Amino acid sequence: MNAILLAAIGLGAMAAGYLFYSRFIATRIYRLDPDYRTPSHVQQDGVDFIPTNPYVLWGHHFTSVAGAAPIIGPAIAVIWGWVPAFLWVVLGTIFFAGVHDFGAIWASVRHRGQSIGAVTGELVGKRARNLFMVVIFLVLLMVNAVFAVAIGNSFINTPSSVVPAWSAILVALVIGQLIYRRGANLMWTSLGGLVALYIFLYLGPFIPITLPDTVLGLETRAQWIIIMFVYAAIASMLPVWVLLQPRDYINGLQLFVGLGILYLALVVAAPSVVAPAFNPDLPAGTPPIFPLLFVTIACGAISGFHSLVGSGTTSKQIDKETDERLVGYGGSVGEGMLALAAIVATTAGFATLEDWQGVYQNFGAGGITAFVQGGASIVSNGLGFSPEFAATLLAVMAILFAGTTMDTGVRLQRYIIQEWGNIYNIKLLTNGYVATLVAVGSCLALAFGAGGASGAGGMLIWPLFGTTNQLLAGLTLLVVSLILVKLKRSPWFTLVPMVFLLAMTILALLYQLWGFVADANWFLAGLDLLILVAAVLVALEAGSALMKERGKLAELAAGGDD
Amino acid sequence: MAESEQPSRWKRLGALLEEFYHAPYRGAVARMRRDEEDLFMLFVYAEMMGVPNPAGFYTLELQPLLLERFHDWHRRMGMDHSPLEHFRCC
Numbered sequence: 001m002n003a004i005l006l007a008a009i010g011l012g013a014m015a016a017g018y019l020f021y022s023r024f025i026a027t028r029i030y031r032l033d034p035d036y037r038t039p040s041h042v043q044q045d046g047v048d049f050i051p052t053n054p055y056v057l058w059g060h061h062f063t064s065v066a067g068a069a070p071i072i073g074p075a076i077a078v079i080w081g082w083v084p085a086f087l088w089v090v091l092g093t094i095f096f097a098g099v100h101d102f103g104a105i106w107a108s109v110r111h112r113g114q115s116i117g118a119v120t121g122e123l124v125g126k127r128a129r130n131l132f133m134v135v136i137f138l139v140l141l142m143v144n145a146v147f148a149v150a151i152g153n154s155f156i157n158t159p160s161s162v163v164p165a166w167s168a169i170l171v172a173l174v175i176g177q178l179i180y181r182r183g184a185n186l187m188w189t190s191l192g193g194l195v196a197l198y199i200f201l202y203l204g205p206f207i208p209i210t211l212p213d214t215v216l217g218l219e220t221r222a223q224w225i226i227i228m229f230v231y232a233a234i235a236s237m238l239p240v241w242v243l244l245q246p247r248d249y250i251n252g253l254q255l256f257v258g259l260g261i262l263y264l265a266l267v268v269a270a271p272s273v274v275a276p277a278f279n280p281d282l283p284a285g286t287p288p289i290f291p292l293l294f295v296t297i298a299c300g301a302i303s304g305f306h307s308l309v310g311s312g313t314t315s316k317q318i319d320k321e322t323d324e325r326l327v328g329y330g331g332s333v334g335e336g337m338l339a340l341a342a343i344v345a346t347t348a349g350f351a352t353l354e355d356w357q358g359v360y361q362n363f364g365a366g367g368i369t370a371f372v373q374g375g376a377s378i379v380s381n382g383l384g385f386s387p388e389f390a391a392t393l394l395a396v397m398a399i400l401f402a403g404t405t406m407d408t409g410v411r412l413q414r415y416i417i418q419e420w421g422n423i424y425n426i427k428l429l430t431n432g433y434v435a436t437l438v439a440v441g442s443c444l445a446l447a448f449g450a451g452g453a454s455g456a457g458g459m460l461i462w463p464l465f466g467t468t469n470q471l472l473a474g475l476t477l478l479v480v481s482l483i484l485v486k487l488k489r490s491p492w493f494t495l496v497p498m499v500f501l502l503a504m505t506i507l508a509l510l511y512q513l514w515g516f517v518a519d520a521n522w523f524l525a526g527l528d529l530l531i532l533v534a535a536v537l538v539a540l541e542a543g544s545a546l547m548k549e550r551g552k553l554a555e556l557a558a559g560g561d562d
Numbered sequence: 563m564a565e566s567e568q569p570s571r572w573k574r575l576g577a578l579l580e581e582f583y584h585a586p587y588r589g590a591v592a593r594m595r596r597d598e599e600d601l602f603m604l605f606v607y608a609e610m611m612g613v614p615n616p617a618g619f620y621t622l623e624l625q626p627l628l629l630e631r632f633h634d635w636h637r638r639m640g641m642d643h644s645p646l647e648h649f650r651c652c
Contacts, residue, residue, distance in 0.1 A: 048589040056581045187576045245587045
């Protein structure tokens, strides 16, 4: 099958989802009102609450949700063949992610722009709110650990990416200084930043960097993991304007440029999909597709992380309620496009089926490595770049996304730890440095606890990260459904995805728990059990909250939609 | 017609980029500015609260200039009226 056709079908379906399904949700279910006075007007303070251009908000929502995760997930999951990954990404984006992101923003806007955690507290109760915090903390913990491992792997597999990836930090620091200290023109600064980034990308292959085999008994991957956390700890303590803001910005621009390059190269190169539609000879140890597919691809099909973004800053800046459709649903379509690009790169970017099988030798072997290899061959065939440059480009693209997420993730973890310090009156934890150390320490413990002293098995956490992320999405869908039930509107479009997600999550956790216990991997078994407890609690909360509204639900089921 | 539209479009793109850069961090940056300001105010009015300030001689000059900000500051710090006996602003 030609990859262009595959991409066209996927993009066409998502476009149709945006045009028809999101319109249906907007008019019939969420019933957006262009005259509703949004929090950005009612509570306007010129700081957090400020009416903002919908295209700018879409850009933000899209760039902050599209990171390394929608690349890694699909790139691992194509091991089952391209059809399952493709279907889950496309249908997930249309019926799950879009409705979820859109709903999170809508719920928050209708609740004074509060975060989804706070809305949960208001609607479901304090216990659910605390549960929310725990799940968020677990998501952040896992995302930081797994990204550090993924970045370490990329640095080892693509040594030419080391110089450009670290130079990007320098570029961001310079942009931040120019803008805040010199009041530089943003247009020229951005262009200059992008050009500098690409010059470093060009130089990368000439100065490949590899770390020594062992330092103080630590293997190369372990060294990179530690370096990444030292970086993340420092970066998360810096004021946001110094590094995070310009880094986020330049990454956002780079996302648009990178996606453009990938799709353009795809059209010119027109490769064929070499991976099987359904993989008949799965490598030994590959878990069953059902239910693992639905947690291996979290971001790209649906991800609870988006509700944090949507209800954190986005909802406070929505100008008109009708903008939510573009920002929320449109933002997740953007992420679906990135996941689709990852599927195309990892299934059509190899010359033969044997080459493809050579990469997908075991579960979790795909990831960024496969994306870089496959994507690079498409980009170099399509646009005539040297293979080294193309590989560097793709590796750096993924590394920058993962790096920025770590920077933000450690910062958020610190806030949560400080808040716990306040709630439970532990003075020490309210200190920023101590909280950062605890955050980074717990991530390191997870990375090495799961991956061994070399960090080699760190990617084992990936499906666990997916389950936690889906749990968060389930909680958000629960809140949105509850609001709909209270308004006497049909909740099925959010309730059915919620039930499906919670069921898949719990099944996947049980399956993995069994595997961890069989391998006597007690560390991961304990972690799995912890998430399982959280999942069961979420399901119970959902059940009890819905039971309270059973009168209204029965009315709705009988067709009493007002 | 097209020529006169060109610069305005360029400017609009610039404004969009500007918003794209600032919008997500507006709150965080404003809070940080405020914290810095609070520290600065504490320096300027340190001696009045009995905290010895080696730079007191220099900060004294700034006090009348900051009176209005002092009012905002003590309210933000949770005090309805000036905390200083001999320094009333409201």
